[in-house]
Amino acid sequence: MKSRSTRLASGVIAAIGLAGLAVPAGAAWQPTRPVEFIVPAGTGGGADQMARTLQGIVTKYNLMKQPLVVVNKSGGAGGEGFLDVKSAANNPHKIIITLSNLFTTPLATGIPFGWKDLTPVAMLALDEFVLWVNADKPYKTAKDFIDAVKKAPAGSMKMGGTGSKQEDQIITVALEKAAGIKLTYIPYKGGGEVAVQLVGNHIDSTVNNPIEAVAQWRGGKLRPLCVFDAKPMDYADPIADGQAWKDIPTCKSQGLDIEYLMLRGVFMGPKATPDQVAYYIDLFNKVRETPEWKDFMKNGAFNTTFMTGPDFAKWVETEDKRHETLMRDAGFLAQGN
Numbered sequence: 305m306k307s308r309s310t311r312l313a314s315g316v317i318a319a320i321g322l323a324g325l326a327v328p329a330g331a332a333w334q335p336t337r338p339v340e341f342i343v344p345a346g347t348g349g350g351a352d353q354m355a356r357t358l359q360g361i362v363t364k365y366n367l368m369k370q371p372l373v374v375v376n377k378s379g380g381a382g383g384e385g386f387l388d389v390k391s392a393a394n395n396p397h398k399i400i401i402t403l404s405n406l407f408t409t410p411l412a413t414g415i416p417f418g419w420k421d422l423t424p425v426a427m428l429a430l431d432e433f434v435l436w437v438n439a440d441k442p443y444k445t446a447k448d449f450i451d452a453v454k455k456a457p458a459g460s461m462k463m464g465g466t467g468s469k470q471e472d473q474i475i476t477v478a479l480e481k482a483a484g485i486k487l488t489y490i491p492y493k494g495g496g497e498v499a500v501q502l503v504g505n506h507i508d509s510t511v512n513n514p515i516e517a518v519a520q521w522r523g524g525k526l527r528p529l530c531v532f533d534a535k536p537m538d539y540a541d542p543i544a545d546g547q548a549w550k551d552i553p554t555c556k557s558q559g560l561d562i563e564y565l566m567l568r569g570v571f572m573g574p575k576a577t578p579d580q581v582a583y584y585i586d587l588f589n590k591v592r593e594t595p596e597w598k599d600f601m602k603n604g605a606f607n608t609t610f611m612t613g614p615d616f617a618k619w620v621e622t623e624d625k626r627h628e629t630l631m632r633d634a635g636f637l638a639q640g641n
Contacts, residue, residue, distance in 0.1 A: 342377055382405040399584060407623060430566065434552060499517045530557070532555050
């Protein structure tokens with residue numbers, strides 16, 4: 305871990321280097337009033353943490369002339385936020401950070417919204433999912449946990465997750481099918497609450513994002529068993545008991561053929577112009593160069609894939625179709641979808 309003085313020196317150097325990142329006066333388009341940064345989820349979760357980290361960086365380095373204001377609109381599994389931005393045609397002063405509820409919410413609820421109602425701007429990162437258990441339990445591997453579930457009465461072991469018919473429950477259903485087990489899924493409002501419930505042994509497992517459980521892992525309260533990605537995570541700094549994120553095996557290597565990563569992306573309302581989109585892409589590229597963002601990516605063990613333009617739109621379209629299949633298989637589609 306860096307010392308306080310080292311971090312301070314790094315910050316001073318970064319500030320000097322970033323002084324030239326302010327938006328040039330002759331830019332094609334710039335915000336002329338405060339920009340609302342909508343989070344279609346509650347406070348404290350992964351999307352909220354990312355939005356507020358980004359807001360803090362923009363403010364610290366004066367990357368925008370206007371304030372960036374984070375607003376949480378979590379009602380209806382995020383539908384409140386999506387419908388708000390959908391109605392903001394020709395309003396470049398409203399942007400939204402999305403997670404996979406960009407796909408799951410309209411499919412599960414039937415609200416009149418789809419990703420094509422928005423303007424894609426950028427994929428900021430992809431968020432991993434990890435199978436977690438309480439560190440006091442004897443399970444050292446995913447197989448240990450699965451074997452314990454199989455020995456217990458069907459449905460007696462509880463999987464906690466954020467929301468219903470969203471990412472955590474989709475992974476839970478996929479886990480049940482892959483392992484031939486039955487879990488009882490317990491929904492909570494956010495990943496922070498989920499981690500607390502697992503620490504208290506009120507549930508038996510979670511599939512929380514790294515950033516939502518790293519504090520409890522570092523504190524010796526939780527244990528990661530496997531990551532739902534095709535390859536191990538890249539981060540080598542030890543977190544707990546000499547283990548780093550890279551040491552967590554993939555669930556595939558543990559016999560569970562499941563891959564799932566969650567979008568952390570930004571969209572604008574309909575009819576955003578190319579120069580307005582370009583402004584935000586330029587802004588996010590500047591944010592990505594800061595030491596604070598790089599530390600945030602490392603601390604949260606994010607997959608740092610960055611994507612814009614047609615490539616991002618194509619990725620979103622593919623994921624939308626994949627989520628429709630996943631949710632149909634799980635029986636989560638709203639009537640009429």
